[in-house]
Amino acid sequence: MTITPVRHACTRGPLIAVEGITGVGKTYLTRRALDALDDQAPDENAPDAEPLLLDGFSQRAGKRPDLGEALLGALREASAGDPFLRGGTPLAETWLLLAIKRYDLDTVIAELSRGRAVFEGRSVDTTAVCQALLLHPDNPGAALETAKALLDFASSYRPLPDLTILITDDARAAIARTQQRDQRVLIPEQARFMGEACALYERxxxxxxxxxxxxxxxxxxxxxxxxxxxxxxxxxRSGLGCVCEPWQGPGARCIYCDRRADVTPA
Known part of the structure; x- marks a missing residue:
């Protein structure tokens, strides 16, 4: 069930996801954009605080000893070093990854509530794309439908990003950057998975x-x-409405500004 937020003024900032396969430059381009934003005087609708960048899965190892890191550590251990956290039980792994993304939202609600923009490096879209491919490795049509279904499921327990920026490229160029950056060669199966993920993101x-x-x-x-x-x-930043917890129904309070507002299941 998707929740359509009520469109009256809310004090919150936008939740913005940056998606795409490894090697397309998500972190580099986002930081470059944010550095330029830091140099600009805030307008009347923007808070003084600079946007917050919430690291994606691959940048988080060992940085913060919290529940999200503990769940991610369990996935890393189960996947025996696989760069895509594939441990052989894709459905169970899907629920853990989505739980991490709910936890990530919980950690930034206070920042969003005071009007700060938050960039989420890899949001629920990454989980939907990668896990759909694992469930339907040879069926692009079924993978797309499953990815949409996983996003719909995710939206039943946490709001989707207000904006999702997909950075894409020729998969071979992204693979080359990844191999140069990480100083390792991807095996053919891993490179093929990246190519399929790139195509599914775009679709x-x-x-x-x-x-x-x-x-x-x-x-x-x-x-x-x-x-x-x-x-x-x-x-x-403009036109943001209140957002209620999806399971609370009409009349619930906004999780950001605490105003009571009706929401309509879509």
Whole structure:
């Protein structure tokens, strides 16, 4: 069940996800855009605090001894070093990954509530894409439908991002960057999985143009990409409505500003 937030003024900041396969430059481009935002004077609708960047799975190892890290550590151990956290039980792993994303939201509710923009490096979309591919490795159509179903399930216990920025590229270029950065060679099966994930991200984004914005590095350079992220971040601050916990139904209070507002299941 998807919850449509009520569109009256809320004090919260936007929750923005940055998605894409490893090696497309998600962290680099986001930090470049945020550095430029730091140099700009805040407008009347923006808080003084700079946007918060919540690290994705691959950047978090050992950084914070909390529940999210404990769950992620269990997945790493079970996957025996697989870069995509594949331990052989994709459904069980899906629920753990989605639990981590709910935990991540809980840790930033206070920041969002005071109007701060939060960038989530890999949100529920990554879990939907990767786990759908594991469940349907040779059926792109079924993988797309499963990815959409997983997002729908995720939205029943945490709000989806207000804006999802998909950074995409030729999968071979992303693989080359990953191998150079990590100083290791991906085996053919891992490279194939990345290519399939790249294609599924793009197909999934096309099903929800209201939420997704796409940066294709095959046609957009670094300067243009950072500029787009900055512009989308600024525009995402306006028109934000209240958001209630999906399971609470009409009349619940906004999880950010605590106002009571009706919500309509969509």
């Amino acid at each position: 999934l984004a096309s099903t929800d143009p209201a939420r997704y914005r796409v940066i294709d590095r095959r046609t957009v350079d670094e300067h243009q990409a950072a500029g787009l992220i900055r512009a989308w971040t600024q525009s995402a």
